[in-house]
Amino acid sequence: MKLKHCLAAAAIGLSFSAAAAEENLRITIDATNPGPTIDRDIYGQFAEHLGRGIYEGIWVGKDSDIENINGFRTDVVEALRKINVPLVRWPGGCFADEYRWRDGVGPRDQRPVRVNTHWGGVEEDNAFGTHEFFELVELLGARAYVNGNLGTGNPREMAEWLEYITGTSNSAVVEERRKNGRDKPWSVAYFGVGNEAWGCGGHMRPEYYADLYNHFATFLKTPRGSEPKFVASGGHTTDTSWTDTLSKNIQRQMDGISFHFYTLPTGEWDDKGAAIGFGEDQWFSTLWQTMRMDEFIRLNKKVLDKNDPEKKIGFYVDEWGTWYNPEEGREPGFLYQQNTLRDAVVAAVNFNIFHQHADRVHMTNIAQMVNVLQAMILTDKEKMVLTPTYHVYDLYQVFQDASALPLEISNPVSYRKGGKSLPGVSASAAKGKDGKLYLSLVNLDPSKAQTVSVDVNGLEVTEATGRLLTSSRMDAHNTFSSPKNVGPANYHAAESAGELQLQLPAKSVMVVALGQ
Incomplete structure (x- = not known):
């Protein structure tokens, strides 16, 4: 797969239009060019x-x-x-x-x-x-x-x-x-x-x-x-x-x-x-x-x-x-x-x-x-x-202690409110000490889900496995009487029609391992 590279960043805001798959947020990770160690x-x-x-x-x-x-x-x-x-x-x-x-x-x-x-x-x-x-x-x-x-x-x-x-x-x-x-x-x-x-x-x-x-x-x-x-x-x-x-x-x-x-x-x-x-x-x-x-x-x-x-x-x-x-x-x-x-x-x-x-x-x-x-x-x-x-x-x-990996993204849009603009999604990738490739995604928008298409230069990836943290309320929190209101759930996505897409809910944090 080849993605159009229009903006290089390690964490940047994106949004997604469900009307057309070609407008999906897209991220390319360069696994061939590791950067500094994440201490x-x-x-x-x-x-x-x-x-x-x-x-x-x-x-x-x-x-x-x-x-x-x-x-x-x-x-x-x-x-x-x-x-x-x-x-x-x-x-x-x-x-x-x-x-x-x-x-x-x-x-x-x-x-x-x-x-x-x-x-x-x-x-x-x-x-x-x-x-x-x-x-x-x-x-x-x-x-x-x-x-x-x-x-x-x-x-x-x-x-x-x-x-x-x-x-x-x-x-x-x-x-x-x-x-x-x-x-x-x-x-x-x-x-x-x-x-x-x-x-x-x-x-x-x-x-x-x-x-x-x-x-x-x-x-x-x-x-x-x-x-x-x-x-x-x-x-x-x-x-x-x-x-x-x-x-x-x-x-x-x-x-x-x-x-x-x-x-x-x-x-x-x-x-x-x-x-x-x-x-x-x-x-x-x-x-x-x-x-x-x-x-x-x-x-x-x-x-x-x-x-x-x-x-x-x-x-x-x-x-x-x-x-x-x-x-x-x-x-x-x-x-x-x-x-x-x-x-x-x-x-x-x-x-x-x-x-x-x-x-x-x-x-x-x-x-x-x-x-x-x-x-x-x-x-x-x-x-x-x-x-x-x-x-x-x-x-x-x-x-x-993972090795940071550069990201390239395309189709970025912003999360806007009150005349100000924020990145819609923050992302980071790294090669872990265990040799696995990890991707983190954060959806800053509290109401809009994102679809993220993922490609990796130097490595074929067909699935993502990890955990996802989200909730229905912006101020969802855990209490002594209800200690499990907010907690991570398991997440898995597999390649379909030659493309790996991750579904990122509104106001969520996801960390996945990318592999075959």
Whole structure:
């Protein structure tokens, strides 16, 4: 089969006219020209000391009536294992720049109580600290991303924390770790030097932060062979001054620059929009806002390509996701929100964008893992429910460490509303570690189905097998009383009359393996 190529893209909007088969949306995948690796850490998670994100959500303690593994919720751990969580970022977020790591080591009944000034003004008893975090990532089979305190800390404190974690000598700091029950050092995949230095991390200028980074990083040392990737606190939205300044002026070890962007339906922090009960206007505006991620990454990549043409510096989107108005009757500072089919579509669209930019985007962390913002899991005491976003992570885990493949598409149309235009379908393709060819499709239109014709250069494909996530309602979500309202269904399509066509329902996410 030969398709007319009229537009190259890895994720682009299309629509379909049922009146004539020749007008179907068409996608061609080039299996002969693999691109960069889609790093598994693009599917990273984030756990901050915020609301019930850690306490109750992950950690309940050994004496809890809730079934647990050494204090960690059994149901949550098992659910996260199933989606193959590759990386967890901790302890923040804004919380990181007030966190004193020594508060969270040693006997729990002797750990000091602090006030969490960022999130609700609640008391933090430090029951979950360094040892607990590394036990969690080991339980999950994940890796660790630790965020150091630059805002209220000092170079000695940060350096000693890294030594406590990775040291192998008989120094006082390492002996302190051994006394606290851990002889073998832990492995740290990433270490962040501060967080949101432009905001809650100190309201700094990028030039000032760059000087501080050089200062702190001078003293961040580990045994040979155990060095983490060091992450500088970067910018947000269209402001590329942080990426520009840091990539020019940081002289010490820096492997990546972070970036934060939250999707707000209205684009306004004072009235973000509701998590449920919204109409198509906010369905559209949410997707329009989240599609800006592509613009932001492109702007920053342009700066990095100029300052770092050898691509030594990664671009890490280590906070992203949807953010809605607080639920009525809940503590606003706990950032608890319901999670709907709209959030699943947002997550899948962002994954496809990250895949496009896998040459620079090597790691991302959705905010956050449990009970906070765009969570994988919601809990209420002993109850637990998986969200639509969780199911997207489950569908997309086949893309971890896969090789991105270029797409060409034809017959594109748009999803339009209120004078604005969006791509109708987002798509991404890759060759998985298992050798299979995978295709993801996201239908952004909440009312129109699509028919997608698929061809692969370099490989004959006659069938597609995978899973599909959709529902009849835009705000369909899972609850503790009805935990399976939204979940994936098996999907299969076979070649007919010499063509492989996939039927993509409205407001849906599909991931399929293409083969014979």
